[in-house]
Amino acid sequence: xxxxxxHLRKSPIAQWHLRVRGSAGREPERxxxxxxEALHAWLEDRDADAPYTEKEARAELDRRTxxxxxxxxxxxxxxxxxxxxxxxxxxxxxxAEAGVISRLTAETKIWDHWAHRTGWLNGLAATGGGxxxxxxxxxxxxxxAVWAAGNPALAKAEYCAPPLTAxxxxxxxxxxxxxxxxxxxxxxxxxxxxxxxxxxSPLAVVDAVFDDLMGLGFEPAHIVHRQLERALEPLHELExxxxxxxxxxxxxxxxxxxxxxEQVLRLVERSERxx
Amino acid sequence: xxxxxxxEALAELHTILPHASETGEFGPLDDLHxxxxxxxxxxxxxxxxxxxxxxxxxxxxxxxxxSVRVWENLTRRAAAAGxxxxxxxxxxxxxxxxxxxRRRGGPGDRARGAALYEEExxxxxxxxxxxxxxxxxxxxxxxLALRDRGEPGDLALARSMLEKETLNRIRIHxxxxxxxxxxxxxxAQTLVRMAEAEKDESERRGLAQEAADVTHALLNSRRxxxxxxxxxxxxxxxxxxxxxxxxxxxEPAIRELRAVQAAxxxxxxxxxxxxxxxxxxxxxxxxxxxxxxxxxRRARASQAALYTAHSRQIExxxxxxxxxxxxxxxxxxxx
Numbered sequence: 001x002x003x004x005x006x007h008l009r010k011s012p013i014a015q016w017h018l019r020v021r022g023s024a025g026r027e028p029e030r031x032x033x034x035x036x037e038a039l040h041a042w043l044e045d046r047d048a049d050a051p052y053t054e055k056e057a058r059a060e061l062d063r064r065t066x067x068x069x070x071x072x073x074x075x076x077x078x079x080x081x082x083x084x085x086x087x088x089x090x091x092x093x094x095x096a097e098a099g100v101i102s103r104l105t106a107e108t109k110i111w112d113h114w115a116h117r118t119g120w121l122n123g124l125a126a127t128g129g130g131x132x133x134x135x136x137x138x139x140x141x142x143x144x145a146v147w148a149a150g151n152p153a154l155a156k157a158e159y160c161a162p163p164l165t166a167x168x169x170x171x172x173x174x175x176x177x178x179x180x181x182x183x184x185x186x187x188x189x190x191x192x193x194x195x196x197x198x199x200x201s202p203l204a205v206v207d208a209v210f211d212d213l214m215g216l217g218f219e220p221a222h223i224v225h226r227q228l229e230r231a232l233e234p235l236h237e238l239e240x241x242x243x244x245x246x247x248x249x250x251x252x253x254x255x256x257x258x259x260x261x262e263q264v265l266r267l268v269e270r271s272e273r274x275x
Numbered sequence: 276x277x278x279x280x281x282x283e284a285l286a287e288l289h290t291i292l293p294h295a296s297e298t299g300e301f302g303p304l305d306d307l308h309x310x311x312x313x314x315x316x317x318x319x320x321x322x323x324x325x326x327x328x329x330x331x332x333x334x335x336x337x338x339x340x341x342s343v344r345v346w347e348n349l350t351r352r353a354a355a356a357g358x359x360x361x362x363x364x365x366x367x368x369x370x371x372x373x374x375x376x377r378r379r380g381g382p383g384d385r386a387r388g389a390a391l392y393e394e395e396x397x398x399x400x401x402x403x404x405x406x407x408x409x410x411x412x413x414x415x416x417x418x419l420a421l422r423d424r425g426e427p428g429d430l431a432l433a434r435s436m437l438e439k440e441t442l443n444r445i446r447i448h449x450x451x452x453x454x455x456x457x458x459x460x461x462x463a464q465t466l467v468r469m470a471e472a473e474k475d476e477s478e479r480r481g482l483a484q485e486a487a488d489v490t491h492a493l494l495n496s497r498r499x500x501x502x503x504x505x506x507x508x509x510x511x512x513x514x515x516x517x518x519x520x521x522x523x524x525x526e527p528a529i530r531e532l533r534a535v536q537a538a539x540x541x542x543x544x545x546x547x548x549x550x551x552x553x554x555x556x557x558x559x560x561x562x563x564x565x566x567x568x569x570x571x572r573r574a575r576a577s578q579a580a581l582y583t584a585h586s587r588q589i590e591x592x593x594x595x596x597x598x599x600x601x602x603x604x605x606x607x608x609x610x
């Protein structure tokens with residue numbers, strides 16, 4: 001789990017955002033951040049379900065940031081655009097072509113969700129190894145639900161699109177074996193639940209999308225086979241060592257292994273019966 | 276700063292909490308609690324939330340009477356700090372207080388637990404509405420507390436409340452959501468209790484069969500969602516095995532209970548202490564009195580870690596032990 005955490009901390013989109021926030025001696029991009037804060041505050045002050053045009057939003061943000069026109073906003077977002085930090089695909093293409101308010105919303109979600117993401121990464125590191133990808137994926141959704149339920153106005157904006165850092169994180173948790181767009185669709189569904197009545201219980205949000213999560217990242221045949229290969233490799237090594245061990249040590253190993261193998265066999269037999 | 280610090284600490288809490296629940300290992304939770312205690316900028320509600328979750332984990336293995344003192348104290352502190360009654364942490368703290376008072380099982384505890392749940396349910400109903408999941412949880416908890424209080428009419432009232440709660444959850448969340456399953460398991464358990472209290476044989480069988488059917492359908496769902504060894508799957512097994520026992524189908528019940536015990540050893544499944552052994556003792560009673568007696572003694576030993584000698588849980592187990600000892604004595608005299 002710890003190697004996964006350091007991998008997540010260094011993802012391209014996390015690196016992109018760290019440059020905006022300022023880190024490692026770099027100054028934060030203050031004007032860009034001002035727009036994030038203005039958008040967040042404006043969304044919180046208005047009726048979250050009332051539609052707005054891009055022109056209205058731009059005018060409101062100019063007023064709140066005390067800029068006479070939106071040219072500052074355009075120039076801020078065009079410096080190192082967020083889309084460049086995303087993998088090729090429909091999400092990147094859509095963001096690259098989107099209007100300035102949609103792009104600002106995507107960046108603001110990343111900005112505001114960042115503290116939750118940091119807490120999630122700290123939690124993964126604190127629980128150490130052994131908890132695995134299912135644990136990382138379900139807790140990612142759980143924490144995303146906490147954030148969305150606590151910030152419903154921002155979470156609902158742009159049709160409940162999730163923070164793109166969370167999407168990239170989910171892809172990394174799945175070893176990049178799932179598509180960015182599929183991961184985004186799953187997290188959008190989780191966000192929709194989180195801003196609804198189920199949002200009071202983040203676990204209930206995880207439960208609501210659990211089957212989709214398994215279908216996306218755990219049950220496809222190519223992922224199962226990859227997992228199997230990974231499990232078999234150390235077993236092969238263990239087999240080699242076992243033949244060299246004295247009987248009492250071999251018996252100790254057997255005491256640990258046999259119940260696990262029996263459990264796996266029961267599951268395999270159960271599937272055969274139901275097939 | 277405060278908002279961000281709270282968000283970070285609570286996100287960490289939500290990440291390590293499932294780890295603590297699944298493994299019973301709450302070292303990271305303890306570390307987080309210590310860290311936030313010494314950190315400026317963390318709000319009171321977030322601090323109390325972390326403390327509340329840590330105490331909830333500790334309460335799983337600590338003497339229930341000690342847990343009651345902890346929850347009473349936390350309730351007083353939350354009230355003194357001026358947290359509003361609908362603060363989510365304060366609501367959780369009050370629910371834990373009610374739960375542990377009910378579970379302490381001393382004189383008046385079950386009635387007081389039920390009264391506290393009733394108060395909580397009314398408060399949530401008025402503040403959050405009937406469809407809010409927090410109101411639904413308090414409603415199911417109240418039904419469970421009434422069922423355990425056991426005054427005349429309580430069982431029937433609990434049954435009708437849980438029937439309504441189950442249908443309501445299915446209407447809102449669908450039959451395939453774990454939130455609906457929780458109400459169904461408590462409902463099935465209540466049917467088993469009613470079956471045990473029922474004198475008419477056909478009524479008795481009907482209630483137990485319905486409980487067995489409901490839990491059988493849930494077992495597959497819970498296994499697929501949580502795995503074979505998770506506490507929630509094991510609890511559904513225990514209610515199912517209990518229903519089989521009431522139906523006089525001891526042998527399949529014993530097989531199921533032994534599988535639960537094997538799974539309990541593999542996991543930190545949050546199962547009421549002694550529950551599996553007590554059911555095994557009752558199933559084995561007419562088949563193998565000596566083994567039944569051994570299981571009843573084991574149940575007594577597990578319960579003693581959490582409950583005081585005068586709790587209803589221990590008194591019920593002691594009664595069974597005395598009966599089994601008498602049966603064993605008679606059997607020895609005959610042989």
